[in-house]
Amino acid sequence: MNTPNLPSSFNQALHIKLNTVFKVYGQIIGVHALKKVKLNLTVLPTRRAYEAQIKQRGANPSNTAGMYFHASNSAFINYDNEHAAMRTAIHEAVHAINKAVLGYTPRWLNEGLAEYFELTKNHMQTGIVEPNSSWVKNSKITKSVFTFNSLITLDKSWSKSDTSKLYASSWAAIYFLMDSHSGKVLLKNIILAEQELPRNKLSKKQLSTLLNEQYPDIDSQYSKWLKTSFKTHNF
Template sequence: MKRDNPRLKYRLIPLLLVILVFIWWLTGEAERQPTALPSPQASNAAPLKVVESNEPTSHQNSAGVISSELVSKACNLDWLFAYQKRSAAQLADGLGDDFSVFKAQINQAINLTLYHQGKIGDQFVANLVNKLGAVHNYYLSMLGDGAAQAIDVNIIILGDRAAYEDSTSQSGFDPRMSQGVFFHGSNSAFVEYKGDEITLRTAIHEAVHAINLKLLGRIPRWLNEGLAETFERIAPNQAGNGFHMPHTALAQRPMELYSVIGSETQWGSIDTGYLYFSGWAWVHYLLNNKDSHALQQLLIQEQVQMCSMLNGEQITQILEEAHPTIEQDFNQWRVNKVAQIQDTTH
């Protein structure tokens, strides 16, 4: 009888643990909403993979929650990005002959690959490239060199509803309540074609999730969706702040900031539409507030440790130190916007 080698068993245990963690990262959210990274129940979850470094972080700012300390164990997600490249290539190989491919490099950073079934034209592609460039400029303005890195964005536009549902359901996703979804494992966004305007907004929304994953790693759902909802409305050639602003929506009161920050476990259990709206309202306010750098400070801190999210207490401290009267100022801003709309409609 052939005996088992006990040394081999012990050698396999660490490998199995790594594989389990890897599977948890990639699939933990697939059953709920693939556009957001899975979040552990513990607010101070341990990072998945670290590399030793004795260099101080280059992100120095007034918030001081993380960046004033030495980062002795910096997060390394190279293993995830390498897996994504392989998965994206396999996905592309499986697309049918009816797909056309467009590729472009934007701002010497975003590597856009767009697959479509002939429903879009040159103007759509030009608008997509232009708007993604404008989105990336915002990240450059907030993160500096931290945003000047290669970002792969893969978008697949399906010609009709049936094709969209068939393609996305193969990955275990329920597409019935969506028109776009981003899968982290393959770093690929699937979008249903519903006319150029809606499709363009959806494509940008899902592309922002790819940008967030590469630049920021694991971030709270409200922040991830709030950035995507805000940037999908970007209008680079429009006067003013450069966004299509549905300020009439602000007549509805969004969740209070601290409720938004603490909403991580509520996505899918309460009114998801209200969470999307609240995330958009707060991120849009922070992004366009010229007197505060609160959002910039938050993104810088999230980038320091990409494998784990900041917890609610850390986020609150960052925002309040950068903008001490944030709740009061937001409420006044919302009231003013609603009043402006009412004045123009009378």
């Protein structure tokens, strides 16, 4: 973890939060299913320094605050303020965890988990994940989202310019699963199925089969859940 010209407290706080994220992964899928995760994460103190690093790697930094490069397993974060940089750092680090633990995954699962863990906190021995403030206000979702069965078919839509609804939908799908025992069981089985195919993503048919077998009325339950007040998750 490289945080040049930033206080050591930022580095320490990020370490603690990422350890908490990893702990939650262990609770979801079982410690035996975890794998060692290596990540080269750099938080850059100025926008200019951040953009230079991104452009150097052939990518476009416009409208981004962080970027993860799958091939080199490295992430770069723009430090605008501590809160925003911490959220972005966690988000990009989760992509590295997903690569190491799951392998290739559908975009909704990869981004949904990254969005889910952005607001991870700690209190004593308890890990706390709050609803993502990008999509929730006053405990209610602020954006329309795709149904669960629709979301899992939209992997190719992420290449389009407006991905806001896809990010919101992916976050909401993961938060929904993490909000109940049956949802956690389904998420665990999806993750373990992905783990068995580290070089390939689960197909739409494979995902649909898992949903129909384990949660046949998922869209109906999901629709009802979206109308409720979202609560913080404790681990």
